[in-house]
Amino acid sequence: MKTAEDARGVHGEGPRRLGLCLLCGLPAAGKSTFARALSPRLRQERGWAVGVVAYDDVMPDAFLEEASARPLPSQWKVLRQELLKYLEYFLLAVINGCQMSTPPNRTEAMWEDFITCLKDQDLISSAAPEAQSCYLLTKTAVSRPLFLILDDNFYYQSMRYEVYQLARKYSLGFCQLFLDCSLETCLQRNGQRPQALPAETIHLMGRKLEKPNPEKNAWEHNSLTIESSECSSEASLKLTDLLLTALENPVKYIEDNVEQKEADRIICSTNLLHQADQMLRRIVSQTMKEAKERDRA
Ligand SMILES: Nc1ncnc2c1ncn2[C@@H]1O[C@H](COP(=O)(O)OP(=O)(O)OP(=O)(O)O)[C@@H](O)[C@H]1O
Numbered sequence: 001m002k003t004a005e006d007a008r009g010v011h012g013e014g015p016r017r018l019g020l021c022l023l024c025g026l027p028a029a030g031k032s033t034f035a036r037a038l039s040p041r042l043r044q045e046r047g048w049a050v051g052v053v054a055y056d057d058v059m060p061d062a063f064l065e066e067a068s069a070r071p072l073p074s075q076w077k078v079l080r081q082e083l084l085k086y087l088e089y090f091l092l093a094v095i096n097g098c099q100m101s102t103p104p105n106r107t108e109a110m111w112e113d114f115i116t117c118l119k120d121q122d123l124i125s126s127a128a129p130e131a132q133s134c135y136l137l138t139k140t141a142v143s144r145p146l147f148l149i150l151d152d153n154f155y156y157q158s159m160r161y162e163v164y165q166l167a168r169k170y171s172l173g174f175c176q177l178f179l180d181c182s183l184e185t186c187l188q189r190n191g192q193r194p195q196a197l198p199a200e201t202i203h204l205m206g207r208k209l210e211k212p213n214p215e216k217n218a219w220e221h222n223s224l225t226i227e228s229s230e231c232s233s234e235a236s237l238k239l240t241d242l243l244l245t246a247l248e249n250p251v252k253y254i255e256d257n258v259e260q261k262e263a264d265r266i267i268c269s270t271n272l273l274h275q276a277d278q279m280l281r282r283i284v285s286q287t288m289k290e291a292k293e294r295d296r297a
Contacts, residue, residue, distance in 0.1 A: 018146050019247045021175050022150050023035055024153060024155065024177070026186045026205055026206060028186040030189070039052050047145075053148060054152075058114050059110060083110070099137070101133060155210065173250050174250075178223060180227050212225070222246050
């Protein structure tokens with residue numbers, strides 16, 4: 001199996017450039033509309049292979065077919081993680097230049113929607129005739145720089161971090177685009193949709209939203225905020241720059257381990273039990289030192 005270094009092409013074949021881009025923002029901010037316009041532009045102008053994975057298209061239908069009820073937040077979390085696993089299967093096939101296999105434990109309807117999503121964007125073709133549970137990658141998917149654009153609200157930092165961890169695991173490019181749109185505009189756009197969300201959901205998300213914060217989180221440094229109504233050539237240039245920077249600077253595994261260790265250290269040092277333990281150790285050590293000095297005197 002090839003390593004992350006192979007994926008970057010550091011062993012002489014030229015870089016195999018792969019990137020993940022998160023779209024985040026409030027419901028009805030215009031993420032899906034934006035993604036629909038962005039992907040043909042990137043294919044045409046840059047010659048990249050692009051896959052937009054709209055979580056709304058892949059997840060709810062799958063769940064409703066199986067359980068005929070709206071999932072709870074904890075179930076959404078499990079489904080999001082399952083979808084990331086599917087993405088990993090696809091990425092592994094691209095990195096290893098092999099067929100995409102079918103995960104053994106899967107929510108069948110969600111997997112089917114995921115397959116349809118990749119097929120519709122010319123990234124995989126039908127199951128290989130000799131192995132019904134494998135899918136062939138298309139020439140587009142294997143021969144060009146590839147960007148996967150993940151279209152969800154990603155309103156908690158922790159949701160985005162899961163995707164970042166995937167990028168780190170395979171040393172992929174990673175970037176985030178925050179589509180900034182006022183609450184009022186989102187409510188207004190939502191109200192005009194055929195299947196509008198309850199306004200309260202948008203209010204709630206507006207309160208909970210954790211915008212990308214590159215000052216606080218080093219891993220979010222490759223983030224861009226653009227106004228949802230902005231379609232200027234300047235915004236377009238900034239966006240291309242963001243994506244190119246991500247492709248050319250894939251997440252470094254070792255570097256980010258250091259960052260993870262630092263995060264663990266902070267968690268550890270703020271842990272009261274750990275602090276009490278440290279204090280106890282210091283007192284014991286000081287008492288023993290004093291006792292030894294008394295013995296010598
Ligand atoms: N720039 C824009 N100007 C005006 N209307 C827009 C704009 N972008 C999107 N809309 C409209 O707003 C509505 C919501 O757009 P869209 O579905 O793209 O949002 P979204 O952020 O993907 O929403 P959700 O997170 O709920 O899936 C649609 O009816 C769309 O036509």
